[in-house]
Amino acid sequence: MLIVLSGPSGVGKGTVRQAMLAGNYRDFQYSVSMTTRQKRPGEVDGVDYYFRTKEEFEHEIATGGMLEYAQYVGNYYGTPLKYVNQTLDRGKDVLLEIEVKGAMQVREKCPDGVFIFLTPPDLSALRSRLAGRGTEDEATIDSRIKKAATEIAMMENYDYAVVNDKVNLAVRRIERIIESEHLRVPRVIDRYKGMLAKADAVN
């Protein structure tokens, strides 16, 4: 099963992903992204990212090696297709933590993936915060509502909305989503049918 964790920039996708990798529930494989940006101190190639040159990355794109990719501030970021396919073939769940733009590319290619939209707590607290306002000028409120509207519009392309109010709570919600999705009839019915066909053949 392919699990796509995405959401607006600044929502804390990376922090939630790291907490998932450090947590007890580890019944999934994380797909390391590829980038052309400079390695920062402490980052490890193949752990934080696959660090590649622009030419290497563009070669991957040209040869169909990327599941999704996008450019941000002059650098490429993307998901190598090979690791995802190999891991899914082994029957393991794969977790992607990617930008909204990339998530929509994956949605087209893998419609039966589980798409989780991480939403900022601001969004759910919007009403109450605005009710108790007075400290913020109209322009600030205006821009905040505009931003919220954009975020809600993005949410519509996802299966689940998880509020990132506290990292450990967001992680627990995601883990439960993964566990429940594994019980969805369209995901299990073929296994039951296969079992039955085999039993019938044996008989």
Next chain:
Amino acid sequence: MLIVLSGPSGVGKGTVRQAMLAGNYRDFQYSVSMTTRQKRPGEVDGVDYYFRTKEEFEHEIATGGMLEYAQYVGNYYGTPLKYVNQTLDRGKDVLLEIEVKGAMQVREKCPDGVFIFLTPPDLSALRSRLAGRGTEDEATIDSRIKKAATEIAMMENYDYAVVNDKVNLAVRRIERIIESEHLRVPRVIDRYKGMLAKADAVN
């Protein structure tokens, strides 16, 4: 949110429901069924069932008071519509524990309910048990496979398949399904949009 727990007879729906009602997770209301069968020793009207006469039950049917109903061994069993609607209107989850036939009636009327099919552990253990067979004659195996085929066919009309291998495990799976379903985008998007519309109007 309407939660429908169903499955083949003898799978242990009642036991799982009782364990849910006795458990810690109680963020739902159980809809007591109505029946015309005799009250058994220890059963309480309004707790185990609403015990009604045949005439009373048929009056409910005639006046559109039943969400679903069916006859078994000469008795009526069904779900009164009023309690379900009142509880949903209060914003609470409602749990129904009903027969497969009734569940399909509810599916037609409430397509956005969560339909959980409780499956016997035999079904998932079928292959391995048949592999290690030798103790069972062909007729037994035949009938077992036929029964499994019927059960799988029923499963296709549900959202989730939960194996009732151990009651506490089945209960935990169902609780996680309920929690995850509450995070589904189609269930939350209107709330977010409403919040936004209100914020915009205030502004």
